[in-house]
Amino acid sequence: MAERRWLAAGLVLLAACNPDTVVHKVGWFATMRHQRNIKPYAMPLNPVPGTVPVTGAEPDSLPLALADKLVNSRTRTAESLNRGQWVYQTYCEVCHGAGGKGDGPISATNGQTPPGPFVGVRSLVDSVARRRSDGYIYGMVINGAALGRGLMPRYWDRVRGTDRWDVVNYVRNLQQQAQGGGR
Ligand code: HEC
Numbered sequence: 482m483a484e485r486r487w488l489a490a491g492l493v494l495l496a497a498c499n500p501d502t503v504v505h506k507v508g509w510f511a512t513m514r515h516q517r518n519i520k521p522y523a524m525p526l527n528p529v530p531g532t533v534p535v536t537g538a539e540p541d542s543l544p545l546a547l548a549d550k551l552v553n554s555r556t557r558t559a560e561s562l563n564r565g566q567w568v569y570q571t572y573c574e575v576c577h578g579a580g581g582k583g584d585g586p587i588s589a590t591n592g593q594t595p596p597g598p599f600v601g602v603r604s605l606v607d608s609v610a611r612r613r614s615d616g617y618i619y620g621m622v623i624n625g626a627a628l629g630r631g632l633m634p635r636y637w638d639r640v641r642g643t644d645r646w647d648v649v650n651y652v653r654n655l656q657q658q659a660q661g662g663g664r
Pocket residue numbers: 568569572573574575576577599600601602603604605609610613617618621622625629630631632633634636640648652
């Protein structure tokens with residue numbers, strides 16, 4: 482019987498202990514609560530101009546004026562390149578080719594007879610492509626038509642989030658490799 486009573490008393494105590502109301506009464510916790518920081522919702526921070534969110538809402542197309550101003554939010558680390566390689570092999574290689582020369586299996590420029598059915602595929606490693614900004618390549622991935630380049634399908638709905646910059650980084654790496662460098 483005695484244990485029952487203790488148990489009941491314990492439960493009442495527990496129920497009274499809503500951490501949100503109790504925590505700041507304990508001196509040590511109160512210090513943490515009253516430190517100098519930005520309280521939730523006190524000061525919404527706007528995105529830095531020229532960046533795009535890597536989660537949540539992201540663009541499905543970019544006009545030329547905006548594309549060239551976009552800042553690449555992913556450093557070209559081995560992790561980024563590995564992911565970019567996967568994205569490239571999944572979505573791009575079939576047209577642009579393993580080395581980015583525009584000679585993938587379904588490209589008309591693949592050098593085989595008969596040539597592949599897809600015309601107008603560009604090299605990603607020639608001097609024209611090398612001069613493109615990261616943001617321009619990003620824009621081509623999501624929606625080439627918005628950049629006035631109607632021949633390439635849009636991939637905004639399949640290549641999402643950081644994958645977009647990772648594949649840009651991978652294209653940059655292909656360009657370096659074509660020049661005899663890269664890693
Ligand atoms: C179905 C074939 C196809 C696939 C798949 C494809 N592309 Fe393209 N790509 C093209 C064609 C065609 C063009 C030329 C577009 C134009 O000029 O209208 C092009 C152009 C480009 C350009 C512009 C190069 C330049 O001229 O400066 C980039 C960058 C590019 N593609 C990147 C990619 C990436 C990255 C992927 C994968 C996410 C990809 N493409 C997937 C067909 C394709």
